[in-house]
Amino acid sequence: MLRLQNAGRGHLLFLRRRHRHIRTFVNARIKWVRDPYLDTAVEREKNLKPLLSLKDLILSHPSQTLPISSVSPLKPHLQIPTTARTFFLKYPLIFKIFLPPHKPNSLPHVKLTPRLLSLHQDEILILDAPRYRKDVAERLVRLLMIARAGKLPLYLIDMFKYDLGLPHDYLSTLLLEFPDYFSLCNMGFRDSSGSVVLGLELVSWRDDLAVSVVEKRAKENGETGTRTKFSMNLPRGFDLEKKVVEWLDEWHKLPYISPYENAFHLIPNSDQAEKWAVAVIHELLSLLVSKKTERENVFRLGDFLGFGRPRLKRALVHFPGIFYVSNKIKTQTVVLREEYRKSMLVGMHPLMLMRNKYISLMNLVLRRGKPRIRVLQHRKGSTSSSSTRGKKKDDQNRYTISDNDID
Template identity: 30%
Template sequence: MKPVKLYRPTLDGFLHTVAIRRNWLEESLFGTCSSSQSRFMTTSKRVQDRSKTKRVHDLEIATEKWKIASKVLFLMEILKKEPEMIIPVRSLEQYRRQINLPKPHKISDFVRKSPKLFELYKDRRGFLWCGMTKTAEDLVEEEERLVKEHEDKAAEYVTRFLMMSVDKRIALDKISHFRRDFGLPVDFRTEWVHMYPQNFKLVKNGEGNQYLELADWNPAWAITELEKKVMGINGVTDQTPGLLSLPFPLKFPPNYKKVYRHGGKIEHFQKRSYLSPYADARGLRAGSLEFDKRAVAVMHELLSFTVEKRLITTDHLTHFRRELVMPQKLMRLLLKHCGIFYVSERGKRFSVFLTEAYEGSELKEKGPWVLWKEKVQSLTGYRGKKKRFECFSDASDMEEDDGLVESDSEIESISLELEEEESASGLEDGLSTDDAEMEIGEVRSAYKEDV
């Protein structure tokens, strides 16, 4: 009997087999692709690792400044929902994650840090209760007045948000993540959404999920904030949204040297035309230069709507990839365009800033909402510790093109048409956790690169 001769494939044969299988998989998922589009996997590092050496000291200070204020505002919202604006301290245990207070730290100790805003007292049975001081109650009344004064503008921003979406409707749970950023009232899910039937309406799909749907297109609102600023357009216009050629304001960190090395490519990016955020973008090819620049325009417009010209916990932005026709690797796009946006990872949350709106660590233009929030901040018992931030540095292990505003985008691993709808988080009505601090591990898993 002859011995069986085992077949040992060579390295070239093995690589050839892998290439055939990869091409078959790509064609079965996406159809026939050109050679420039066939790469859908990446060996790049996680965007969190790539951005650690790209910190701007002033904007990190701005991030730290509001960390405690956000926790205090969340606690004030909880108390506002109570009939007498008091609550047993033990009932606050369920909100530990939202205020990022891990055990063994006590809720009562956190409350005692701000005696000008909160009071603690025991009842006859010895149970500890928490309530607001007269100063805090006055601040709550002032906030309610601001909501009334701002509600028409907030309705405009929400309407324009819907106008930028593909289907002209967005899940209500998704909008709730940005409630504070847009200056919406606590009861916006139950009461406020019905106050502007001329702008939008509440609808349900077959599964009972609630959506906010555009009721009427307003051409006067289909003008970007950048157009208003650069071209001075403020009146009613019948012009249909289309291609724009407006350059974005750039503000690089003072010690960022790559701007001189790649000035030509930056200028080329600025001159490239792009589709208006309010135009129909379904025809754009994911990964194209036009696709990416429109995504920059959408993010610029969204940040212009916000109270502080920044969005907190940017992982929520990934929920809008399909509605707003955005890249799957949105965080990478924000990091790449560091002259327009700044991404902060301080603490256990992610924030994205519109850099042009800041001078140092302060907003250039502070509206009533920001001034009110500064009042709350001044009354908290936390003054923070001096921290040494690792600032922006060109000496990093990132790819050469990371500082550029122009590079070949990676092909989406899942096409926009086939992307599954993100499951909406179960938030309580009126009590939004949009400022809840996310664990870094959770956000990293959301943005982890394929290898």
Template identity: 30%
Template sequence: MEVEKKIRKVVKFHSLILSQPNHTIAISLLDTLARRLGLGFKQHEPGAFLLKFPHVFEIYEHPVQRILYCRLTRKALDQIRHEHEAVLDQIPDAVTRLRKLVMMSNTGRIRLEHVRIARTEFGLPEDFEYSVILKHPQFFRLIDGEETRDKYIEIVEKDPNLSICAIERVREIEYRTKGIDAEDVRFSFVVNFPPGFKIGKYFRIAVWKWQRLPYWSPYEDISGYDLRSMEAQNRLEKRSVACIHELLSLTVEKKITLERIAHFRNVMNLPKKLKEFLLQHQGIFYISTRGNYGKLHTVFLREGYKRGELVEPNDVYLARRRLAELVLMSPRKAKVDAELVRYRDGLDDEDDVE
């Protein structure tokens, strides 16, 4: 998870540099801009942080001003290009993901700003308001809020074919390939408790009962049900698990920050105390709390990962993994690469002289 923390900071500096004229930034401005981004650095720490990742950031002296500047390396720019191309190539999938996301809302609409904040997680392009929403009027419409100036994404018509949850496909595979009784997996989730998690006899029985508890689908309208009974409350709680499971399944990396899940809490009837709720289901979800001094919580779908890698990788995920590889590459290798480049340049100069 320390790698995730580093990558988050690297990505923020990434975006900061690309937002500057000529995609360069003076080192002297880093302290001020890092504070503005809320990265939690002390004075002079941002420059030292960038020096740790020479495969991503290049520090150089301006030929005229004679002050230090920072820009992205060619490898980092290639990674950005690959990710951008991957996002554009999967726009049809992004349209489907957004349709399913809005269909999960209890009102058939979701605030545009909340989707914009989580744009990266859902693999939406930067101009998704046009390329995904406005270009597909048969699926979406943009409307203004009645009491606020906020815009909302509204689903034109719910498609029953999109109401099948990711967990339902998993159950079907379990039933067909492993020969498990259909009734045993009808309402069950994939549960993988963390190493060292102690499972007592009574806890095991409680999990067995919970796995067989019926619940309403995340895509089902429950506004007409009487939810006051204990059984209804138990079903509603399991439905919340299903909603968060489906939400994570719609992300390209099967993870999203807890704070962004909270943006959808009201429209999806999720519990108020989300962190405590998720910790009750550690066999399904994993919460990382190391980012931003323990204030940032990232929620992972356990079944989506195996040995730290996505079980079903996609092109967007693979492009983003390239950035992680650049972050993890040794600074010593960058020095060797630079020496090789200078050596080759020297050979070229000798050839020119001859």
């Protein structure tokens, strides 16, 4: 059984007495300003996730080859943006299409190139390292501790599997390797098909891990008490209205509540509750190897935890200095600003270093049999000869959002 959390009870009782007066967000419009650097960070990983899924699928077969026809039905599941054949042809230094020898009338097959296999071996060395496995297990423990019951359904964990850097066989490996951390459980409800929903449960609460990134940084900076502040990094050209700046100053003075505490007793539309919601999203992004994830992932986790989408939308909209929402690669991606300097991660996780090597190989094409860097069609800094078109582009780079736009 997951033991009850005693730490923080006195603090929460203090909050109930101290914050009887509920403040609300000022009636102002917060503009969204496009951040080209963070958009680049998101766009850089375009097609990486389906490519790695295809790599693992091919390697899972004894022959380490697959008929292309068998991949096509998996296109939606693997999130392949084009036909399987077109996708394979786009990356000639990763995939090789061939006809199996000594098999007349055989269908085209695909296999991995020696360059890709070499990178895969390097990745295996990282994933099998004890230090990495402990790191990923502890980050998964923290994710479970954010949930009030200390457990999450497997479908939600699988949703963050790529962002957490979990091994593809994490259920059969981490459960055996860390039996004092995790156990498989019945979530107590059924899915739409009537099947029992399984989940991962925390065996015991870990006080040593229930410390947020914000709290660690505050301790390193010598800050004491509950007046812990979030790092705010507004992009160039981003001007907040004076009343918004004043509201933010007061908001920062509110006590910081750890995402590992249960603060659902707070009035949902209060500023204190919003600060806790920001803390939860901030810690979630901090647990991920790339410090970003699709906005829908945040919402689906929030739905399960009981936050509600309007509440999380407000948290993302009201604090553009903490979070950035990119519209690149046909989705919306939430990025933790403080973890990036321009388009690069500040502290590169070992798995992200490995993924960057895959990206470098993806950006190579063959020219007269020799690898060359892929030339992008839309280069950075290109301008339009029409001032009207330029203005239209600028208009697309910024818009405003008010609380009335959040449903």
